[in-house]
Amino acid sequence: MREDGTVTAPTPKQPRLNFQQPQVTTKAELNRLVASFIVEDMLPISTVESPSFRNILRRIPGSGSERLPSDSKTFANYLDQCYEKMETQLKQTFERLEFVSTTADIWTTCNKSFLGMTCHWIDPDNFQREKAAIACKRIKGRHTYDVVASEIEQGHSSYGLAHKVTATVTDNGSNFVKAFKMSECQATAFDGEEEEMDDGDQEPVFTDMEDVLCSGDDTEGQFSLPPHFRCASHTLNLISTNDVNKWFTANSESKAMYRSATAKCSALWTKASFVVPTSTRWNSFHDALSRIIALPLHTLNSLCSRLEIKAFTEKEYQFLREYCAVMKPITVALDILQGEDHCYYGALLPTLESLMSRTVALKPGLSRMTAGLADAIVEAGLFYISMHATLNANLVSNSSVSDFFDFGEEDDVTPYDSETEVIDFLKSGSEMEVLNRFPTIKTLFMRYNTAIPSSAPVERLFSRGSLVLSPRRNRLSDKRFERVLLMRYNHFFDKCVN
DSSP states (O other): OOTTSOOOOOOOOOOOOOOOOOOOOOHHHHHHHHHHHHHHTTOOGGGGGOHHHHHHHHTSTTOOGGGSOOOHHHHHHHHHHHHHHHHHHHHHHHHTOSOEEEEEEEEEETTEEEEEEEEEEEOTTTOOEEEEEEEEEEEOSOOOHHHHHHHHHHHHHHTTOTTTEEEEEEOSOHHHHHHHHHHHHHHHHHHHHHHHHHTSOOOOOOOOHHHHHTSTTOOTTOOOOOOEEEOHHHHHHHIIIIIHHHHHHHOHHHHHHHHHHHHHHHHHHHHSOOOOOOTTOTTHHHHHHHHHHTSOHHHHHHHHHHTTOOOOOHHHHHHHHHHHHHHHHHHHHHHHHTOSSSOOGGGHHHHHHHHHHHHHHTGGGOOTTTHHHHHHHHHHHHHHHHHHHHHHHHHHHTSGGGGGGOOOOGGGOOTTOHHHHHHHHHHSOSSGGGGGGOHHHHHHHHHHHSSOSOOHHHHHHHHHHHHHSOGGGTTSOHHHHHHHHHHHHTTHHHHOOO
């Protein structure tokens, strides 16, 4: 401001000159970024040939025409190199591990069938759960037990996991159950033959090699599989559907109430913006019903009136509330058991026992319409708990680490024997890192907790696969589909640098 009171404009500052050159993107970086974009967003490989996409890439500093990705065929070869690098890294990771577990399932889409497999392990340093997809291979023909067994065995062998898998988790499909059953029978028979040969000198047995070589594809029983765990989530889902339906069939009054109430819910799902149940999510039916009964009865019936749907009676509304209350513990248990990051196999029995106790505790507050439903769920759950407890007992008794529980004679006690280790462990804290102070217990923990209670991870693999193998992309080769899907599931490009 001048002395006469006039205001002067501020003197403009001289702009600073920026002498820094924009960072140049190398061809290797650009290829990795484009590959990450295509794989993570599940786009066609032909995207690299799109003129509009290439125009966008040219705006990146240093990405001249000579640095842009070439045609789709050449870029597909680059993706193959990335897949081989991912495969090598996984094999290196598996080499340093002592215990892993796998899940397996079969998925059918676009008139094609695929056997998917995921691998799970616990990092021995920080006890964090890790996972990776290792297969999504096309299966042609019938899904017989021997075909399933051969593919699972091949999946394990290709990554050097044959003697490291503590268990493979699958659903209750008869082909999976028979595959592992036959493998177990074969192993038992083989052990019996060895014992007979050790009893004394045996005459040599000669085999006609021409008959062996000309035997064709008769490979019945000629496979070796790890122990088999049935998916706990799938079993609970069967309880919530099959066993519940059996109870409804035996109770006509409750069945009629269930049908009339759910029919009105279906009409609401069709005409209103409510959460709709899906067949691929086991909890979706309960969640959808819960959203409806969250509304007061008068509000719900006002909505039904506007949508020209029959109103809910007080008895139907009460039935839905009790039904959701009885099924709630199962949905919570399913959410726990389908977790991948923090759910260990040792959490299965406590989860099932809590499910049973919480369901029994609901009975005093239930009416005659649903009181028997709680009993049906508990009865089915108790059978599964007894089956699981027997399985665990057999696994421990057949394991060499069962010697851990044999404390021996007092004369053989070492300065820090197994019994002392157990006592000190029980007195220690609850943090996972405490296991590093108890090597024997840590080995037991890693061996029996590496398996996960559910095969949900392989289901999630198939969910991603449905986005890759869409009806408009069903000409994608089986090999290309598997490689793109596994890189997407494993987030390979998020972890690699250049």
